[in-house]
Amino acid sequence: MESKYNMLTILGATAGGKTSVAARMAYILDGEIISADSRQVYKGMDLGTGKDLEDYIVEDKPIPYHLIDIVEAGYKYNVYEYQKDFLNAYSNIQSKKKFPVFCGGSGMYLEAVLKGYKLFPVPANPELRKELEKKETEELIQILKSFKKLHNTTDIDSKKRVIRAIEIETYYDKSKDIDDYFPDINSLIVGIKFDRDSRRRRITERLRQRLKEGMIDEVKRILDQGVAPEDLIYYGLEYKYLTHYVIGEISYDEMFKRLETAIHQFAKRQMTWFRGMERKGFKIHWIDGYAPMKEKTDRILGLLKD
Numbered sequence: 001m002e003s004k005y006n007m008l009t010i011l012g013a014t015a016g017g018k019t020s021v022a023a024r025m026a027y028i029l030d031g032e033i034i035s036a037d038s039r040q041v042y043k044g045m046d047l048g049t050g051k052d053l054e055d056y057i058v059e060d061k062p063i064p065y066h067l068i069d070i071v072e073a074g075y076k077y078n079v080y081e082y083q084k085d086f087l088n089a090y091s092n093i094q095s096k097k098k099f100p101v102f103c104g105g106s107g108m109y110l111e112a113v114l115k116g117y118k119l120f121p122v123p124a125n126p127e128l129r130k131e132l133e134k135k136e137t138e139e140l141i142q143i144l145k146s147f148k149k150l151h152n153t154t155d156i157d158s159k160k161r162v163i164r165a166i167e168i169e170t171y172y173d174k175s176k177d178i179d180d181y182f183p184d185i186n187s188l189i190v191g192i193k194f195d196r197d198s199r200r201r202r203i204t205e206r207l208r209q210r211l212k213e214g215m216i217d218e219v220k221r222i223l224d225q226g227v228a229p230e231d232l233i234y235y236g237l238e239y240k241y242l243t244h245y246v247i248g249e250i251s252y253d254e255m256f257k258r259l260e261t262a263i264h265q266f267a268k269r270q271m272t273w274f275r276g277m278e279r280k281g282f283k284i285h286w287i288d289g290y291a292p293m294k295e296k297t298d299r300i301l302g303l304l305k306d
Helices: 018-029 079-095 107-114 126-133 137-145 159-174 196-213 215-224 229-233 237-246 252-279 293-305
Strands: 007-012 031-036 099-104 187-193 284-288
Touching: 007 018, 007 031, 007 107, 007 252, 018 031, 018 099, 018 187, 018 293, 031 079, 031 107, 079 099, 079 107, 099 107, 107 252, 126 159, 137 159, 187 293, 196 215, 196 252, 215 229, 215 237, 229 237, 237 252, 252 284, 284 293
Parallel strands: 007 099, 007 187, 031 099, 187 284
Antiparallel strands: none
């Protein structure tokens, strides 16, 4: 299919049915999926991260996926590693003449790709920070503008952010050998959206279902493999509260209540992040999560052709 877009992005809050839509579109477009989920990268963390691997089979055809199950539980994966791994996956898909479908709800990971510039773990520069702290915000903004490229259009939101942006640009300027090539990705961005009450109900139903399917046993298994409780708690949400329950710090009822509340709050933060993306200029085409699958896919195909 001819399109000005060379990637499709499907995003949305947790329990929003993103994966099934992305898999169906990959099936239609002869594509492969790149996950944008900060926790699905971990092996063995399946139910708690909502991998829903059965969704990657459409009409009896397995849909290839990338960046799921790529590091061991206990490891602290970061956005810099993610962007590097994304670029490798994207290049791999392109080399096979397949269409990349980018799918997930981790806002930082989504933006790390969609912003279109390569990230680097830039070290702090205490001396530069001390010098910049003495200047007024307007003067700092002018210093930032003196660089050929701005790190981020939102870097002037606060004095602290302007200083960090100057710190980053200074590092880039002194490190001329950095490979900052980023492919020209023009992605159609589609969001799957439910009203607030529906989203809360879906989250609670999915939590109950995953507990029935053995999410507690999954946490016990990971702990038995030698991952320290504090390392599992680090991953938050399901792994935080289920670990507290498994090691006897809270009751089952308290675990469920606190976890349910935390997931609702997490979904709210995701939607806030997506609205922030829209304010930064990202065009997100929202689709009703309750719409039939064919209606969703027809709408997306229409947007891809426009």
